[in-house]
Amino acid sequence: MNCDSIASSYRWIEYAVFGPYLERARFHWIDDLADAKNVLILGDGDGRFLARYAAANPGARIDSVDLSGRMLQLSERRLTKLGAGSRRGIRLIYADALSTDRLDGPYDLVIANFFLDCLDHAEHDRLIRNLAGEMALEARWLVTDFRIPAAPKRAWVFLMLTKIMYFFFHALTGLQNRELVDFSPNLIRAGFYRVRQRTWLFGYLFSDVWER
Ligand SMILES: C[S@@+](CC[C@H](N)C(=O)[O-])C[C@H]1O[C@@H](n2cnc3c(N)ncnc32)[C@H](O)[C@@H]1O
Numbered sequence: 001m002n003c004d005s006i007a008s009s010y011r012w013i014e015y016a017v018f019g020p021y022l023e024r025a026r027f028h029w030i031d032d033l034a035d036a037k038n039v040l041i042l043g044d045g046d047g048r049f050l051a052r053y054a055a056a057n058p059g060a061r062i063d064s065v066d067l068s069g070r071m072l073q074l075s076e077r078r079l080t081k082l083g084a085g086s087r088r089g090i091r092l093i094y095a096d097a098l099s100t101d102r103l104d105g106p107y108d109l110v111i112a113n114f115f116l117d118c119l120d121h122a123e124h125d126r127l128i129r130n131l132a133g134e135m136a137l138e139a140r141w142l143v144t145d146f147r148i149p150a151a152p153k154r155a156w157v158f159l160m161l162t163k164i165m166y167f168f169f170h171a172l173t174g175l176q177n178r179e180l181v182d183f184s185p186n187l188i189r190a191g192f193y194r195v196r197q198r199t200w201l202f203g204y205l206f207s208d209v210w211e212r
Contacts, residue, residue: 001118001175002067004068017165024200033140036060036109038105038106039111041063042111044064047077050075050078062091063090066097069094099130105136108140109141114146116181140209141210142207142209143183143187143208149203197209
């Protein structure tokens with residue numbers, strides 16, 4: 001997957017399709033998680049979450065890993081606007097999140113906002129297994145993403161929307177995964193349990209905090 005070509009328009013496409021909802025979802029738990037010390041952000045994209053989180057938790061060490069150079073440039077620009085104080089302790093890492101080579105754990109918080117939907121079953125398995133060894137004993141995951149609601153009357157609308165999104169992401173970025181995969185069994189196997197959940201849009205959007 002290469003998001004370079006959509007990096008500058010990503011935000012505006014998001015607002016056009018979902019209005020403020022994705023932003024509400026990804027920012028929802030920030031204040032509750034602002035006590036973390038060593039944070040890993042996976043596939044943060046244009047850095048909107050990173051900038052908001054860094055402002056809320058200026059003392060944290062934060063590693064933000066992304067596979068798009070253009071997205072990382074946008075993150076860098078946002079951090080520069082925040083000022084030198086907020087930039088301290090933050091590493092922007094151009095790397096595949098499925099590799100642990102550049103990581104510097106143990107992390108007590110891992111964040112995946114609209115990132116796990118890019119991965120298939122095998123990649124979830126690999127990512128969560130790899131990261132288990134990079135996380136502190138008492139660690140948390142924040143996962144914000146899409147899920148097809150259980151109510152059959154609404155499910156088809158969200159199924160269609162999801163198929164369309166995957167079609168466009170595949171065409172524009174080469175994304176290989178084509179469906180939403182439930183990552184929960186992998187987190188449970190790694191010893192985590194869900195402690196908080198908030199949903200929007202009839203359950204299509206969720207933001208969950210997991211702890212171990
Ligand atoms: C759908 S965007 C989500 C961006 C952002 N987290 C948000 O809340 O909207 C997925 C992001 O993950 C990055 N990405 C995809 N696969 C990756 C991988 N294997 N390793 C690191 N980053 C990856 C993409 O470059 C992109 O910035």
